[in-house]
Amino acid sequence: MDAAIVVNHLSAAYRKNEVLSEISFKVMPGTLTCIVGPNGAGKSTLIKTMLELHPRTTGEVSFLGQSYRRAKTKIGYVPQRGSVDWDFPTNALDVVLMGLYGRIGWLKRPRKSHRDQAMEALRVMGMEQYADRQISQLSGGQQQRVFLARALVQDAEIYFLDEPLAGVDAATERIIMDTLQQLKMKGRTVMVVHHDLQTVEDYFDHVLLLNRTVIAHGATADTFTDHQLHRTYGGALRWMREKV
Amino acid sequence: MSYTAWILLAASLVGVSCGLVGVLLILRRMAMMADAISHTVLLGIVVAYLVTLQLSGIHMFIGAVVAGLLTAVLVQWFHQLGVQQEASIGIVFTTLFAIGVILIATKAGNAHLDVQHSLMGEITFIPWNKVLLPLVGEVPKAVVSLVIVLIVILTVLLLFYKEWKLTSFDAVFAASIGIPVTLMHYVFMSLVSITSVAAFDAVGAILVIAMLITPASAAYLWTDKLSIMLVLSSIFGIISAFSGYYMAVLLDTSISGAMALATGIIFLISFIGAPRHGVIAKHRRGHAKSTATIN
């Protein structure tokens, strides 16, 4: 089977400092991979660089054998919740509809069928009763579910999620993980930036350990070991593991 | 049409154009960019005048759009070089504006341009400077250019409504689904520039800022729907134009100054009294919440 994502010698810098160096890995379709690493390891930057939202200095990325530009419509992206202004005058349904804008195309307005699709995605996330709510009146977990619903309507082959479980309630965490599992069952490829080491083994079948470069990558059982974690986190690890 | 009617029409057109553009400005958190551009279009106008030696509409528009885009590009460039966004805006617009003022003082002075005029506008002169149009008859030049600008704004806004909404709400996601965010940013900056220059000639730089930012901010406090916010903001612009004009006549003072003050009064009323987002409503809700916890 061909890999869904291939990254070769990817490097990126922020101002003068190199934040990612010589990243190379392959991800197979139908997998659920988490990216873990200490703060400042470049997890969000990795996703942004792959999606050409952040300039790269070297390297290549391909999705389903195509360049990003060609594969764009097959990729869904869920940015960090903090990246938008939740006071924006719009409601939950409207935000989900935004996921369809790429498909609706220029100069056209969303139609009833698009609205139904968005409503269905909200229903999957258990959010249909909040469709007309202004988004700042939703809880953090509900906001995250709206973001995920927006990604779902894109009906993409590959999904990138940046810290979807940060600061959400237990119910939301369960719904989000169920949804991601279902995407995986349908053969979609999902990569998630994740910060909670305790749940990695339960939630993800693959792990990419990152600290400015790839420390280790592979099936969770082989990769998520004390030895590799130590290499990723260094001295900070003892403290993190003690919390477990 | 009477003298007063032309003035009110011109000011209302400014109110609607600025009200529409202003909504996107404050949602994109670019209010201070508008402050910058409304100042720097002065440089564009002066340079256009020095090059062509005439103060005609189309030259001024080109000069203003170039100056506005130059401002946007320079701000972005300095920001990328590590200057804080705010500081970058401050450096660019004060410098370009200062150059414009110096050019007026040393080269173009006293002729047809003066700085006072460009800051405060001369709305009272609008009805005197007319052109003859087929079918409509004699219309003040400023009204013609304001109508054209309004049509341009409405077209660009409505045709790409959902794209404006998305890029303003979540630019990162917009970029990820292939919407040209940077291009739209510069198109938007051009819209701000043409709005500024059309309004500039009529009402001056300062009223442009007041009309761009204040009615939109007031509308932001009344609604949670973007389309309603756009309509409300335009209506507030028109109300400010009318009430400002009559206030100025009553007190025999600067018309554009009074219109700026009127936008402020509308904002103050909204800030205090708007349902849900006004200070009183918030206070009440806070009160209700604390009693609820006690119970």
Next chain:
Amino acid sequence: MNFLSYNAQWVLLSTLLLGMAAGVVGVLSYWKRQSLMSDTLSHAALPGVVLGFIAVGTKQLPAMLIGAAISALIGAWLVLWIRSSSRVKEDAAMGIVLSVFFGLGIMLLTYANRMPGGGQSGLDNFIFGQAASMVRSDVMLLTILAISVIFLVYLFFKEWKLALFDPSYAQGLGLSVKSMNILYTSLLVLVIVIGIQAVGVILIAALMIIPAVSARYWTDSFGRMLVLSAIFGGGAGVCGTLLSTLGKGWPTGPFIVVAAAAMFVISLLLGTSKGLLVILYQRKRAQLKRQNTILAEQAVEGGRG
């Protein structure tokens, strides 16, 4: 050179000190990330200036400056209030205060210019600045105010450093961040008050933004940044004032701003800490180094093969 008359020398001294005071306060604004607050407050000062004139009836600088200070402080408080108790963001709050206060100022100015003696009062000079219109007593007053601003920044040097760098830690050490904020706003307003006659309400902000950003290109140290910013600000003040005396009735403010902008461009290119040339040089060197390592790796691999 007759422009360096006795009075002109005094005027030069006061723009030098004004530039220095604006320079040091500008560094505080830079680190508070509030560069455009100075722009807002200077516009907000206009109605106060005119009201000061209307209240006294003649052009008395102290009354106008007190008016300016009060209306700028009200502006500062309004920005804070709008931002903290509504969904309106800081940039829009600043734009509202700036334009509405300025509009009110223009209304009052139109009124004042019709008052007896108002037309000749030179009130319009407060918009773009006219250093030459200052008389001896004005210069004295402004000089004293500027020196006290510089002294206050110097006196609380380590407190500023702490409060700007890590406010929560400063709070933990028992430093009252609230009173530091009040002091900061007062200094900001003082500089605006000192500057409006020479530079004008529209451009005084430039003198608080440009020297500080320029200084940033030469050093990473807070202390050195203060000194450099003072030098740049003072230099811009003097150069601009001299330039504006070359033509009759030329406004001072724009020339001061252009002088400051020239210093910024030089700093941007040549600055030893973050200047473009330095960065270009570092990038080239890093690239060479990377190429060398790749070559070395290839040589090693070739040796193995």
